Amino acid sequence: MKYGYLIKERRAELGLTQQDLSDYTGLSVRIIKSVESEKGNPSLSTLERIAEILGLEIVIKVKGVN
Numbered sequence: 001m002k003y004g005y006l007i008k009e010r011r012a013e014l015g016l017t018q019q020d021l022s023d024y025t026g027l028s029v030r031i032i033k034s035v036e037s038e039k040g041n042p043s044l045s046t047l048e049r050i051a052e053i054l055g056l057e058i059v060i061k062v063k064g065v066n
Contacts, residue, residue, distance in 0.1 A: 004038035
């Protein structure tokens with residue numbers, strides 16, 4: 001499953017709009033939309049800010065490492 005879909009679904013579960021998430025994270029609505037649609041390449045700090053507000057955890061997997 002892709003991160004954009006997970007972020008969008010979690011935001012919806014919490015009853016937040018993109019504007020709400022923008023306000024809580026300090027990121028622009030444009031960035032929130034971009035992350036949810038997986039356009040561009042968001043920084044780890046951007047994803048961390050969103051994950052913190054949504055109560056999500058970021059897990060980084062390295063190919064070839066168990």
